[in-house]
Amino acid sequence: MVIKNLKSSLDKKNNEVIEEISRLSGGQISSLELMAVIYGFKPAMAEMVNFNKFSKSFINKLDRINELCKKISLHFVVSKYKFIINSPRGIFEMIDLDSPPKGKIAIGISKDKNAALEGVDLYYKKTLVSGGGRRFGQIMGYPECCLDFGDYRFVGSNNGLFHYLIKDSNNYYKSYSIKKDFRPVTSNTFHGRDLFTPAAIEVAKGNLDILEPISAESLISISALDKEESVVTYIDGFGNIKTNIPFSVTFERSNLLKIKINNTVHNVKIATTFSDVASEELLCYKGSNDTLEIAANLASAANILKVKVGDHIFVEK
Numbered sequence: 001m002v003i004k005n006l007k008s009s010l011d012k013k014n015n016e017v018i019e020e021i022s023r024l025s026g027g028q029i030s031s032l033e034l035m036a037v038i039y040g041f042k043p044a045m046a047e048m049v050n051f052n053k054f055s056k057s058f059i060n061k062l063d064r065i066n067e068l069c070k071k072i073s074l075h076f077v078v079s080k081y082k083f084i085i086n087s088p089r090g091i092f093e094m095i096d097l098d099s100p101p102k103g104k105i106a107i108g109i110s111k112d113k114n115a116a117l118e119g120v121d122l123y124y125k126k127t128l129v130s131g132g133g134r135r136f137g138q139i140m141g142y143p144e145c146c147l148d149f150g151d152y153r154f155v156g157s158n159n160g161l162f163h164y165l166i167k168d169s170n171n172y173y174k175s176y177s178i179k180k181d182f183r184p185v186t187s188n189t190f191h192g193r194d195l196f197t198p199a200a201i202e203v204a205k206g207n208l209d210i211l212e213p214i215s216a217e218s219l220i221s222i223s224a225l226d227k228e229e230s231v232v233t234y235i236d237g238f239g240n241i242k243t244n245i246p247f248s249v250t251f252e253r254s255n256l257l258k259i260k261i262n263n264t265v266h267n268v269k270i271a272t273t274f275s276d277v278a279s280e281e282l283l284c285y286k287g288s289n290d291t292l293e294i295a296a297n298l299a300s301a302a303n304i305l306k307v308k309v310g311d312h313i314f315v316e317k
Contacts, residue, residue, distance in 0.1 A: 014038075014072055021068050021109075024061050029109065037074060042141035043110035045119045047083070053098065065107075075113035079106040079120040094124070115139050155200040157191065160222040160309055161234065167221060175219055176211035190237065222310050232311045233291075239300025242293050243313055247286040251315075257284055258316040259294065261305050265316060268294065280304070 018034045028046035037044050062078060069076040082103025084093045095103060106123035108116035119139045126132035133152075154162060158177075166173065178199050185195045202210050222231060234242040251257060251270065259266050269276065271283040280299040287293035292315070295301045302308075 017068050017072050021065055024065050024068075025107065029107070034109065037109055037111065038072060040111055043108055043112070043115050043119055043139060045106060045108045045123055045140065047104045047106050047123065049104065053100075062107075069109055074109050074111060075116050077108045077113065077116040077120055079123065081105075083124045153200075153203050155196045155203065157196075158218070158220050159234075160220050162219060163221045166216070166219050167226065173216075175214050175216055176208075177214045179210055179212055182210040230313050230315075232307050232309050232313055235302045235307070235309055238295075239302040239304075240293060240295040241301050241305070241307065242287060242289070243291055245292040245313065245315060247290055247292050251292065252286070257292075259284070260314040260316055261307055261311065266305070274298075 015031075018031045018038075021034060022029055022031045025046060026049060028048065029044045033042075033044040036042050062076075066076040080097070081094045082097055082099065082101075082105055084095060084101055084103045095101060097105070106120040108120040108123075110116035110119065119136065122132050122136040122139070126136040154165065155178075156162065166175075178195065182202075183195055183198055185191060199210060222233065230243065230245050232241055233244050236242075254270060256267050256269055259268050266282060268282045268284045271277055271285055274283065274295065274297045277283045277297050279297055282294060282296050282301055282304060284292055284294045294305070296304055307313075
């Protein structure tokens, strides 16, 4: 109701400017958010859609947003790099604006130009830079009780899953193990459901008594990833194989891939569902991280291929 009343107090001309800025942002910044910015409640931060490069039309759109912001005494800024979300190299990768891969930019609108600049810089960094989440929250005007949201605590298997986090020199972290008496698990599968989810709930509640400190050296990393080699990065309980190989356009245009593992070449069909292949036949597909994944219908691909995490894998042309 407060925002609604504020909107009615703005003149028609300003309302039109606000609506156009929201439209040009693709709805990423709403008109309500912009009103909160005008009245000094908070800045507004968002991301723009994936793009390869700054085309003339895209530049014109950004220039128009900047022009409109000036009309209502606001500062408009754009991040100095693109972000690739869920890239094969980790949670995200920052690349130059002129780099070929598709990526997103962060945009910020604020009465304070410095706040806008710092906000877009931290828009994605906040998830990995120690203290970044708290600082971003301060910029956004979040109440003190909510300022720790960005300093994440990750819960998962010590099998190389956290490789990119622990190898990033910008990260400060402490490592813990879940105490064995917290929730004894006898099953060899579904640890995410039976162990990690209950543990994550307790940690989120602030109950750290279920944890015990372990040394950083005890965390498993995958050395081949540091060399940017193509490897198996994860095998789930069903034997489905994740890799760090980007699923390229070339793959999408093919029916079969020649996949070499342990000096043996396998002709693997590219499929969209497991039923596209016969029982116990291998298939491959584009995974949720946009990387190559290998599975078998009603069978374990890991057992068929006799692979483990860290093994090298190649796609032959």
